[in-house]
Amino acid sequence: MTTSARPVLSARDIGKSFGAVVAAAEVTIEVPAGQRLSLIGSNGAGKTTFVNMVTGYLRPDRGAIELDGEPILGLAPRLISRKGICRSFQIPQLCVELTALQNMLVACAAADAGGLSFWRDPGAGGHQERALDLIRRFGLHGFADRLVSELPGGVRKLLDIAMALARKPRLLLLDEPTSGVSAEEKFPAMDRVMEAISGEAATVVFVEHDMDIVRAYADRVIAFYSGRVIADGTPDTVLRDAEVRRYVTGGTA
Numbered sequence: 001m002t003t004s005a006r007p008v009l010s011a012r013d014i015g016k017s018f019g020a021v022v023a024a025a026e027v028t029i030e031v032p033a034g035q036r037l038s039l040i041g042s043n044g045a046g047k048t049t050f051v052n053m054v055t056g057y058l059r060p061d062r063g064a065i066e067l068d069g070e071p072i073l074g075l076a077p078r079l080i081s082r083k084g085i086c087r088s089f090q091i092p093q094l095c096v097e098l099t100a101l102q103n104m105l106v107a108c109a110a111a112d113a114g115g116l117s118f119w120r121d122p123g124a125g126g127h128q129e130r131a132l133d134l135i136r137r138f139g140l141h142g143f144a145d146r147l148v149s150e151l152p153g154g155v156r157k158l159l160d161i162a163m164a165l166a167r168k169p170r171l172l173l174l175d176e177p178t179s180g181v182s183a184e185e186k187f188p189a190m191d192r193v194m195e196a197i198s199g200e201a202a203t204v205v206f207v208e209h210d211m212d213i214v215r216a217y218a219d220r221v222i223a224f225y226s227g228r229v230i231a232d233g234t235p236d237t238v239l240r241d242a243e244v245r246r247y248v249t250g251g252t253a
């Protein structure tokens with residue numbers, strides 16, 4: 001679980017409270033390159049708060065966050081994403097009036113652009129090739145020309161994740177990649193995601209409620225409870241942990 005190499009992500013003693021609610025209490029997590037880390041915990045345990053702090057959507061009250069040794073705490077989400085931390089959301093953030101391919105083109109063009117100049121022609125500058133490659137690798141070619149408003153939830157989820165990869169991130173954070181995806185589609189969808197991520201050599205942190213998915217795709221698991229890390233280790237170790245069984249899985253894992 002430990003490595004002598006410098007971690008891709010280092011979050012040390014980060015804390016965040018919302019009034020009396022402690023959403024993160026001195027959370028320390030280091031993620032080495034290439035790891036597939038799953039964050040688990042019951043509703044309100046602090047998983048999304050952690051993701052939001054790492055990606056700049058929430059500013060911690062205290063602590064330090066570094067990407068490849070460079071401090072990133074306090075930077076805006078757009079800057080953090082340019083530095084190499086990208087994310088997907090529980091509810092996909094897509095432009096529903098554009099097609100799947102147009103959304104991907106905008107993501108690819110924005111990844112390259114210094115400003116908003118990509119709006120002039122998102123199809124220019126090799127973006128088309130990258131967009132089509134990602135669409136194909138996520139198995140979305142059949143949906144490329146369909147409006148996002150017409151797409152099923154599972155397809156939207158995959159498109160949102162594929163768009164997060166447009167920037168070739170060092171670290172990809174996926175907030176509940178399988179929520180809203182039907183039981184039979186979950187494993188094929190995660191196979192696509194993990195295959196695409198390994199092709200990009202990105203490190204991945206994913207928030208997940210389905211313990212079968214955690215077991216199948218994570219090589220490390222961190223369990224949260226009430227804003228604290230209560231277990232950290234291999235899936236087997238963490239899912240057998242007494243506190244995790246009590247507070248997270250209810251003994252069902």
Ligand SMILES: Nc1ncnc2c1ncn2[C@@H]1O[C@H](COP(=O)(O)OP(=O)(O)OP(=O)(O)O)[C@@H](O)[C@H]1O
Pocket residue numbers: 018021022023041042043044045046047048049050
């Ligand atoms: N913007 C906010 N304002 C007030 N309270 C918040 C805010 N964001 C999160 N919280 C609170 O912080 C705690 C942690 O929430 P968080 O969303 O991180 O949990 P989670 O583990 O991601 O839960 P879920 O699995 O339901 O998404 C909860 O008690 C939540 O109500």
